[in-house]
Amino acid sequence: MDRKNISAFTEFVLRGLPHANEFRNSFVLLFTLIYICTLLGNIILIMVVKKTHSLHTPMYFFLANLSILDICLSSVTLPKLLENIIHAKPISFGGCVCQLYFFHFLASTECFLYTVMAYDRYAAICRPLLYNSIMSWKICMCLSFGSWLTGSLHSMTHTILTFLLPFCGSNEIDYFFCDIIPVLKLACADTTVNRTVTLGDIGAVALICFILILTSYVHILSAIIKIKTVNARKKTFSTCASHLIVVLLFYVPCVFIYMRPYAGSPLDSTVAVFYTLVTPLLNPLIYSLRNNEVKLALWKIIELCLSKNIESLSTSF
Numbered sequence: 001m002d003r004k005n006i007s008a009f010t011e012f013v014l015r016g017l018p019h020a021n022e023f024r025n026s027f028v029l030l031f032t033l034i035y036i037c038t039l040l041g042n043i044i045l046i047m048v049v050k051k052t053h054s055l056h057t058p059m060y061f062f063l064a065n066l067s068i069l070d071i072c073l074s075s076v077t078l079p080k081l082l083e084n085i086i087h088a089k090p091i092s093f094g095g096c097v098c099q100l101y102f103f104h105f106l107a108s109t110e111c112f113l114y115t116v117m118a119y120d121r122y123a124a125i126c127r128p129l130l131y132n133s134i135m136s137w138k139i140c141m142c143l144s145f146g147s148w149l150t151g152s153l154h155s156m157t158h159t160i161l162t163f164l165l166p167f168c169g170s171n172e173i174d175y176f177f178c179d180i181i182p183v184l185k186l187a188c189a190d191t192t193v194n195r196t197v198t199l200g201d202i203g204a205v206a207l208i209c210f211i212l213i214l215t216s217y218v219h220i221l222s223a224i225i226k227i228k229t230v231n232a233r234k235k236t237f238s239t240c241a242s243h244l245i246v247v248l249l250f251y252v253p254c255v256f257i258y259m260r261p262y263a264g265s266p267l268d269s270t271v272a273v274f275y276t277l278v279t280p281l282l283n284p285l286i287y288s289l290r291n292n293e294v295k296l297a298l299w300k301i302i303e304l305c306l307s308k309n310i311e312s313l314s315t316s317f
Contacts, residue, residue, distance in 0.1 A: 070283050077103065081176050099177055165184070177276075224237050250275055253272070
């Protein structure tokens with residue numbers, strides 16, 4: 001193609017969600033509530049883990065990392081989505097690059113972290129005598145740092161490959177945020193390599209991590225079955241079930257989208273809403289409601305705060 005016909009885009013237009021204009025007020029209210037609840041739920045969970053000494057264990061350390069990721073992940077996409085629904089506004093070229101990078105950085109880090117959390121549960125249940133050495137704090141820090149670092153490098157690779165392409169024609173992205181597959185549709189060059197890398201890297205990595213997690217849980221379930229006490233079996237299964245539910249909520253939509261890079265159907269936006277906006281909201285709820293240790297720690301903090309407020313009121317009178 002003649003280079004004169006290739007436009008140097010300075011901004012992109014995000015077309016948003018299907019039927020967003022028809023249900024504008026409902027969408028604004030819904031997504032605002034989702035964002036507020038996501039922030040509050042994850043911040044509360046981080047504070048509970050931080051302030052409760054009994055929760056200073058590898059499992060809750062990784063859970064606090066997950067809450068930080070959920071806060072950041074929803075903040076990358078949701079505010080811009082709300083802005084577009086209220087008043088459509090283009091996103092700058094640099095803003096699109098940043099959004100794509102940070103989305104994949106946070107999402108891939110979360111992907112790796114789920115795998116680490118599954119390994120932690122495997123070590124705790126299947127190798128209890130060696131758990132303290134397998135999951136020492138030094139190893140936990142290395143696994144956490146490794147997840148964040150690998151996620152960053154993973155995202156950087158895809159961001160560079162995507163935005164090195166020339167763009168021409170329409171600057172409208174048929175999606176509610178800058179993601180690889182919708183952005184590639186605007187490129188006026190052969191994107192076979194990019195799509196192959198997307199399928200082979202993002203989709204395959206997500207699928208491999210998912211398989212590793214399921215493999216861990218096959219061993220965990222076989223170990224749970226061998227537990228003789230019913231109460232101990234229920235407690236162990238309940239802790240693992242929370243993680244498994246969250247994993248399914250995240251991985252199934254992710255694999256659905258990135259293992260089909262040539263599809264690009266309108267259904268993809270709906271699926272993406274679920275794992276980018278709804279899953280970060282549900283994570284703290286699932287872990288809090290299904291985990292007695294978290295619930296007990298939360299109630300203790302609430303009671304302590306109430307007692308302090310009552311004491312301060314009584315002294316003021």
